[in-house]
Amino acid sequence: MKRLLPLTLALGLALAQGTLTLYTSEILADVNALVEAFRARNPGVQVQVFRSGTGEVVAKLRAELEAGNPQPDLLWFANEDFLKELAAKGLLRRVPPTVPGYPVQYAQGGGLYYEVRLLYNVLAVNTQRVREAPSAWRDLLKPAYRGLLAMPDPNFSGAALATVGTLSERLGFDFFARLKDLGMRIEQSNPVLQQKLARGEYGLAITTDFGVRQEAAKGAPLAVVYPRDGAILVPTPVAVTSWSKHPELAVRFLNFLLSPEAQRIFAERGYYPVMPGAPKPQGAPERVVGTRARFADAQTLDRFNALFGLRR
CATH class of the missing domain: 3.40.190.10 (Periplasmic binding protein-like II)
Structure with a gap:
């Protein structure tokens, strides 16, 4: 021994x-x-x-x-x-x-x-720029939100790739074409987008829930909206x-x-x-209506890139 x-x-x-x-x-x-x-x-x-x-x-x-x-x-x-x-x-x-x-x-x-x-793609709102927040994904097509919306680049952000795949499957790719017509912009990443949203450069964003909470904790006038038809669980x-x-x-x-x-x-x-019994993030709802993400395939991503003039 x-x-x-x-x-x-x-x-x-x-x-x-x-x-x-x-x-x-x-x-x-x-x-x-x-x-x-x-x-x-x-x-x-x-x-x-x-x-x-x-x-x-x-x-x-x-x-x-x-x-x-x-x-x-x-x-x-x-x-x-x-x-x-x-x-x-x-x-x-x-x-x-x-x-x-x-x-x-x-x-x-x-x-x-x-x-x-757990990470969700949600709707984020600058409460100083948008008085009536959307409550579902299709609400983003309202004329009142023209020129206010942005999302991250799905070539860079995996969460954005999940947004493109999931919403294309659920709402049809034309959903993004209509958002483009309403002036939706593309930023490189979620952090860059969230900082611009916090500064009021945008009024709405499709982005990650935790990042919006981090910016709100710094004093930014931001709110997280979990769409009633299902936040995207990435x-x-x-x-x-x-x-x-x-x-x-x-x-x-x-x-x-x-x-x-x-x-x-x-x-x-x-x-x-993810563990049962662990504390929830401050200010977050106890339960979230979520839908599991579907990542965009190469063909859908190519269509998105062509629509918004992006390069892979």
Whole structure:
């Protein structure tokens, strides 16, 4: 036993140390808050973060895979279709659900990727520019909202890609053509759009709920409207890659995101936590009528780009 003790201790130290690489489209300040909390529990672990819009994150990883040198241990972005593609190629590690009470409906692919909090696409209103807020998606077609509306670029934002796919399927692609006729503008990302909405450059936005709450907490005159016909629940799961050099640490980070501490951080930063019993974000409704997102396929995205003069 004495001869085995140093080896056991060495294995434990090796597990407690290392560098994880995370590729994500999540807001960097929110990711950093979670990374700092994780490192406080795991002081020997470093976490390197590459953060950009979902489109750029996916493009970077595709290029690395083609070069035979993929880097991330963990993936966390809003493109479930790409994760399904990786899963079909055996490039995601199956992680058994070990966190007590985790809602099984959020473990996708038999444990290949996990939701860690909920993100909705909603209608956001600058209350100083819009007196009567819309209550459903079709309300955006009212002439009173002409020239007031914007949304993010679906080539950059995975959440916007979900908006285009979901509303095209539910309301027809002509819905976006009519919004274009009413002067809808396209901004690069949700954060840029939300800041312009807060400044009053727009009166309405199709955007993420948590970001609007973050701007409102700073004093911006913004309100979140969950459409009565269903806010768009955007999948943004976390996955551990099959090529990870530190899979045990990667799983530890994933499990940390489901811990009470991390779930509280999510709520404080405006997100709905995924774990039962976790606090709700301040000012958010107890329940949301949601519809699961459908990401736009390449043909629909091409039509959208042609309509708004965007380039992929």
